[in-house]
Amino acid sequence: MKIGLISDTHGYMDDKIAGYLQDADEIWHAGDIGTLEVANQLKSLKPLRAVHGNIDGKEIRVIYPQDQVFEVEGLKVWMTHIGGYPPRYGKGIKSRLDTVKPNIFICGHSHILKIMPDKTRKGLIHINPGAAGQQGFHKVRTLVKMEIGSGKITDLKVVELGLRGRLV
Numbered sequence: 329m330k331i332g333l334i335s336d337t338h339g340y341m342d343d344k345i346a347g348y349l350q351d352a353d354e355i356w357h358a359g360d361i362g363t364l365e366v367a368n369q370l371k372s373l374k375p376l377r378a379v380h381g382n383i384d385g386k387e388i389r390v391i392y393p394q395d396q397v398f399e400v401e402g403l404k405v406w407m408t409h410i411g412g413y414p415p416r417y418g419k420g421i422k423s424r425l426d427t428v429k430p431n432i433f434i435c436g437h438s439h440i441l442k443i444m445p446d447k448t449r450k451g452l453i454h455i456n457p458g459a460a461g462q463q464g465f466h467k468v469r470t471l472v473k474m475e476i477g478s479g480k481i482t483d484l485k486v487v488e489l490g491l492r493g494r495l496v
Contacts, residue, residue, distance in 0.1 A: 335436030359409025
């Protein structure tokens with residue numbers, strides 16, 4: 329299964345994002361979607377799994393939960409917006425990781441691209457796809473693509489969408 333992983337669009341969607349997500353089987357959005365228009369554009373491309381972020385309003389929060397825990401292709405995934413990263417997880421995240429026991433922990437919020445194992449939790453990989461939108465302090469807009477199958481992540485790629493503030 330091919331996954332397009334995106335976060336922190338903050339209401340921004342362009343043809344470049346859509347182009348990179350065309351070959352995905354599913355799109356996962358780790359919060360701060362920004363507008364229902366962006367969510368609907370993503371849903372028109374491929375099935376969308378998403379969580380709301382701290383900037384998302386009520387109209388998004390009633391559709392997209394704070395957390396999603398699901399299994400796909402033999403891997404358990406926990407996606408939330410504010411999560412931190414190993415070993416500096418956000419409040420309440422460490423204990424929940426011990427309860428949920430995901431193989432993949434996905435969050436956004438920081439606008440900082442990070443893909444790293446949690447050395448204290450065997451088999452857990454943390455992924456923050458950075459920010460695909462124009463708002464924030466990040467310099468380069470990013471998303472992540474990966475394939476999941478038989479309980480493994482393969483062909484994991486970071487896609488640079490260009491400099492924040494540039495439309496080209």
